[in-house]
Amino acid sequence: MTRGRTLDDPIELARLVPAEELGELVTSIEVALGCRLAISDRRGAPLAGAVDAGAAQHDIDHEGEPLAKLAASGANADAAIALARETLGLLVHHARARDLAAATHEAAMQVTFGELTEHNQRLQRAVARLEELDRLKSNFLATMSHELRTPLTSVIGYAEMMAEGLAGTVTPEQREYLTTILGKADQLLGLITSVLEVSSLESGQLALERSQLSLADVVASEVATFQPQAGRRGIAINLEAKGESVVIGDRRKIRQVVSSLLSNAVKFSPDRGKVGVEVRPGPLAPGEADPTAAVQLVVTDSGIGITREAVAKIFEPFYQADSSSTRAFGGTGLGLTLAKAYVEAHGGRIWVDTVPGAGSTFVATFPIRDQELRA
Ligand SMILES: Nc1ncnc2c1ncn2[C@@H]1O[C@H](COP(=O)(O)OP(=O)(O)OP(=O)(O)O)[C@@H](O)[C@H]1O
Ligand SMILES: [Mg+2]
Structure with a gap:
């Protein structure tokens, strides 16, 4: 953000009041009073209007600081200077009020911007930490599911062999127990497989065989x-x-x-x-x-x-x-x-x-x- 103009800068009439407003001011006073009027900045550079040669320059202050030089010639010259002084004072007053509002706004924005930046950095750190935790969790789930599945496959395999009579004759009661063991083991295997699939989804690995x-x-x-x-x-x-x-x-x-x-x-x-x-x-x-x-x-x-x-x-x-x-x-x-x-x-x-x-x-x-x- 660039630093704006502040109220400590010297008063530049040309910056504060647009040239066409100064021109209109000169024209309306000239028409009203039947005189000629010229406005220059505090250093004497002409800004609007022109006067007959030899007209006196009047230094005009605004709140104790040099603001402009005014010159008038012809009828009502003094009244024209007085009127121009009053009107310029008002115009500058308004312009400086606008500047003050803009400067205040900019200062407020800078404070908010600073706070937001800090807030953002904190959020970014938190998000990075969460992402790291999420990755660890997915890895953990994938590893655990794999580690659980391997022994479970053996449990199922041996239970099936027993049910098939490979370890000797199976009584009806034993068969019933084996059926329960196989049913529950299958359920557990399904669960572990689902967890494994969800964790691979979370780590973004979903490949389709078409x-x-x-x-x-x-x-x-x-x-x-x-x-x-x-x-x-x-x-x-x-x-x-x-x-x-x-x-x-x-x-x-x-x-x-x-x-x-x-x-x-x-x-x-x-x-x-x-x-x-x-x-x-x-x-x-x-x-x-x-x-x-x-x-x-x-x-x-x-x-x-x-x-x-x-x-x-x-x-x-x-x-x-x-x-x-x-x-x-x-x-x-x-x-x-x-x-x-x-x-x-x-x-x-x-x-x-x-x-x-x-x-x-x-x-x-x-x-x-x-x-x-x-x-
Ligand atoms: N057809 C349905 N009628 C009523 N509620 C449903 C129905 N389908 C899903 N739900 C609700 O949505 C929830 C999630 O469904 P989801 O299929 O993901 O899980 P689940 O059936 O509970 O378990 P899982 O499918 O993993 O064995 C269910 O627990 C249930 O509350
Ligand atoms: Mg379901």
Whole structure:
């Protein structure tokens, strides 16, 4: 910021009052009084008007400092000098008031600027520290997940060998225990895998393996996987596929998106509830016009629904609508986080329409980028 003019500078009439204002002042006094009038600066340099030769110069002060020299000739010369002195005094007074306001403003700005700079530096240090912590956390999660997965794979492997009778005959009771061990170990493996995937998302490593696939086929096979567990609770899953559903994408990740939405729909539905699954062409995002821009996966349930406050957070890692739901429904709160990341990595969108107490409809879209696929 440059230093502005201050009130300590000597008074420069030419700087304080524009030339045309001085000209107008001279003309109006000359017309009013029928005389000639000239204004020069404090050193005698002419600024406006001219007088007959020999007219006397009058030094004019402003608050004790030299301001200007005035000369008048012809009729009413003394009155012209007096009037010009008064008017110049007023003009300079106003100009200096403007300068004072500007100087005050600039000083205030400099203080604020200094404070802001300091504030900014503190924030930058805090952000750097947070980024460092975040990186450490992601590294820690990735390492821990890996370290947990390795022994768990052995637990599963040995339990499977026992179940297969490789270590001798297995009694029905032992088989039942082994089934429980395998079920729980699988659950733990799933959890660890999710944590690992979220941490790799956070460190920005999400690579897609692309191939051409039919979304309807992927959805049909996932629905078949969920039928038995839904059936045990009397929940009907109704599948409908309309139109073309070929997209280019990562089969494993898309399957995980479908599985995550289906698992939630079943989990948060009451016994004998209804789950609808639809695959259809549609716009990429709500409010967009092109009806064939994407393939939409729509999963509707007649479950508990989601409150408006919770809707804003369900795609965040580890968020679950309330702590009692954690106990009642299990899970870790990573399903939707991963689903959103995978859908968006494909250039798609995911959103939800829901009414608390009545049910939810999740929509995930996958763009049909390839023009040949679209035709
Ligand atoms: N269909 C749904 N109906 C009602 N609430 C839902 C539904 N889907 C998600 N939610 C809410 O959003 C939260 C987050 O869902 P998300 O799938 O990420 O985690 P989760 O199902 O609790 O655990 P995870 O999927 O990791 O096993 C859920 O805990 C639940 O509160
Ligand atoms: Mg889930």
